[in-house]
Amino acid sequence: xxxxxxxxxxxxxxxxxxxLVLGMCPALAVTTSLENGIGMGVAAxxxxxxxxxxxxxxxxxxxxxxxxxxFIVIIATFVTVVDLLMNGFAHELHNKLGIFxxxxxxxxxxxxRAEAFASKNSVLLSLADGIGMGIGFTLALxxxxxxxEIVGAGTLTLLTGKLAWQVPWYSDRSLILFIFxxxxxxxxxxxxxxMNFFQATMARWQGKTFESPGxxxxxxxxxxxxxx
Amino acid sequence: MNGSVRLVVxxxxxxxxxxxxxxxxxxxxxxxxxxxxxxxxxDALAEVLPEYDNVPLDTTCVVTxxxxxxxxxxxxxxxxxxxxxxxxxxxxxxxxxxxxxxxISACDVVQSVAILKQTETPGLGTKIExxxxxxxxxxxxxxxxxxSRIKRDGxxxxxxxxxxxxxxxxCGAVAGAVEAFAKNREQITTTVAPPAKGSExx
Numbered sequence: 001x002x003x004x005x006x007x008x009x010x011x012x013x014x015x016x017x018x019x020l021v022l023g024m025c026p027a028l029a030v031t032t033s034l035e036n037g038i039g040m041g042v043a044a045x046x047x048x049x050x051x052x053x054x055x056x057x058x059x060x061x062x063x064x065x066x067x068x069x070x071f072i073v074i075i076a077t078f079v080t081v082v083d084l085l086m087n088g089f090a091h092e093l094h095n096k097l098g099i100f101x102x103x104x105x106x107x108x109x110x111x112x113r114a115e116a117f118a119s120k121n122s123v124l125l126s127l128a129d130g131i132g133m134g135i136g137f138t139l140a141l142x143x144x145x146x147x148x149e150i151v152g153a154g155t156l157t158l159l160t161g162k163l164a165w166q167v168p169w170y171s172d173r174s175l176i177l178f179i180f181x182x183x184x185x186x187x188x189x190x191x192x193x194x195m196n197f198f199q200a201t202m203a204r205w206q207g208k209t210f211e212s213p214g215x216x217x218x219x220x221x222x223x224x225x226x227x228x
Numbered sequence: 229m230n231g232s233v234r235l236v237v238x239x240x241x242x243x244x245x246x247x248x249x250x251x252x253x254x255x256x257x258x259x260x261x262x263x264x265x266x267x268x269x270x271d272a273l274a275e276v277l278p279e280y281d282n283v284p285l286d287t288t289c290v291v292t293x294x295x296x297x298x299x300x301x302x303x304x305x306x307x308x309x310x311x312x313x314x315x316x317x318x319x320x321x322x323x324x325x326x327x328x329x330x331x332i333s334a335c336d337v338v339q340s341v342a343i344l345k346q347t348e349t350p351g352l353g354t355k356i357e358x359x360x361x362x363x364x365x366x367x368x369x370x371x372x373x374x375x376s377r378i379k380r381d382g383x384x385x386x387x388x389x390x391x392x393x394x395x396x397x398x399c400g401a402v403a404g405a406v407e408a409f410a411k412n413r414e415q416i417t418t419t420v421a422p423p424a425k426g427s428e429x430x
Contacts, residue, residue: 058242066235070242077246081253088260091268095345176352 003128010132016109017140017188018195023109027141028184030100035157037145038138039093040100043082045134048110050078052130055118062119071114072105079104109137147187152178272342276331277303278311282421289419293408300409302419309417310334315344316405321397323347328398330365330405334417338368341402346394353394361388361395365402371410376403 016022026044031037054074055062062070083101086094094101104110113133118126149156154171157164167174177183203210273284280303287302289312301313311333319325324347331339343357355361364385368375376399377383378392387395409416 061238062242063235063238066239069239073239073242073246077249080250084253084257084261088257088264091261091264098347180349 003124006125006128007132010129010134010136011139012136014133015136015140016133017137017144018192020109020112021192022112023107023137024188026100026103026107027144028181028188030097031141031145031148031184031187032179033149033153033155033157034142034145035093036096037141037143039090039097041134041138041141043086043097043101044104044107044110045131045138046082047075047078047104047107048113048134048137049127049130050081051075051110051114052118052126053123054078055114056121056123056126059119067119068111068115071111071119075110075114076105109133144184144187144191147191148178148183151175151187152180152183268344272329272344273301273303273313273331275342276313276329276340277301278331278333278339279305280310281305284313287419287421289412289416291408291412291415293404293411296404296408298405298408300412300416300419302416304420308334311339312409312416314405314409316401318397318401318404320400321346321348321394322353323349326394326397326401328401330402332370332406332409336370336413338365338370338402338406341365341398343398348391348394352388353391355388355391356394356398361386361398365398368402368406370406371413373403373406373410376400376406 010016012019014020017024017027023044026040030040051071051074055071058070079102082104083094086097086101113129117129121129146156150167152174153176154167154174155164156167175183178187200210269285277284282302282304284301284303287304289300289302291298291300296317298314298316302309303311303313311331313329313331315327316330317325317327324345326346326348327344328346329342329344331341333339341362343362346354346356348354348356365376368384374382375384378385378387378395378399380387381396383399385395385399
């Protein structure tokens with residue numbers, strides 16, 4: 001039961017991108033197309049699951065003082081494994097994702113889950129947490145990539161071009177801005193806003209009040225009050 | 229003291245385990261990576277060369293032009309020279325160094341151009357990979373490189389709207405390859421494969 005709960009929380013309630021707002025660097029950098037987003041998500045999921053399981057296994061043997069170096073060594077090992085495997089067996093994707101693969105080492109989701117979850121929970125629950133968070137991350141990157149590819153390039157491609165779809169008429173005059181980094185921020189911001197709106201509407205419909213997460217609303221920001 | 233020794237030992241053990249895992253994965257993936265890179269090169273060769281029956285990767289001719297080194301892969305069919313492919317690089321684009329493969333056929337025209345690697349601006353500069361742009365280089369003379377410039381600079385190439393820098397980088401790389409070919413034509417067309425070194429080499 002707990003296993004299922006830990007698995008599902010990463011999909012929506014604690015989705016790393018949309019709820020925790022972690023791992024923004026890969027989320028904004030690689031999601032120029034659906035395929036890149038999913039490729040990055042799968043690679044990060046593999047690393048996350050492996051590092052969660054290994055760290056949960058050795059959590060009692062690692063002294064608290066050197067836990068961060070130990071975690072980083074374990075994570076970096078799995079990232080290098082992914083880098084080599086991808087280079088050998090998915091060469092085209094590896095060419096595209098290029099420098100972003102080594103950057104998974106410093107992806108704060110992975111170290112964050114190691115520190116916040118795997119180092120305190122059993123192997124089985126850490127596995128569930130890793131899979132759930134990984135799938136949530138992949139879905140979020142896929143969604144962001146889909147939006148940016150359709151709006152920015154007017155295409156949607158999967159399987160290195162074997163499944164390709166072009167928006168008729170639009171693909172020649174698409175908003176290239178959405179492929180650029182600035183478009184990443186715009187798309188992410190719109191998606192976050194839409195999700196908050198959706199949740200607020202759902203909550204009102206059920207007769208509850210919806211509290212948006214503290215880091216996503218106006219409460220922490222003082223810009224509007226500067227003149228007072 | 230005892231405490232810190234324990235920390236060092238545990239960290240060392242983890243590093244050793246991680247290192248051996250990496251060594252194992254490296255051994256497993258070494259050959260697939262080399263094969264994938266080789267296939268990439270062969271695909272590009274097949275794309276830019278006419279039909280051939282030798283091994284262009286073994287039949288190479290290295291020439292230097294303006295301080296740049298060019299490796300010409302010579303294609304032969306029934307012993308006769310049918311074309312050559314050369315890897316050209318340009319650092320004048322917006323992204324990393326751009327690598328392309330230029331194929332030149334036996335009748336001294338550019339057969340076609342393949343982009344091996346480019347990191348230009350997505351959606352703008354990446355259009356250099358589209359046939360509409362790339363095909364402009366086909367049938368260009370391989371004895372004189374003055375045509376490989378954008379129209380504004382007196383060449384024949386229509387640049388991509390909004391990506392003049394990337395277009396110019398491709399033109400420059402092709403021109404460099406053509407010039408190197410024109411200057412060393414004799415040497416390249418007569419290159420033959422070195423005698424087989426025997427099958428013991430892996």
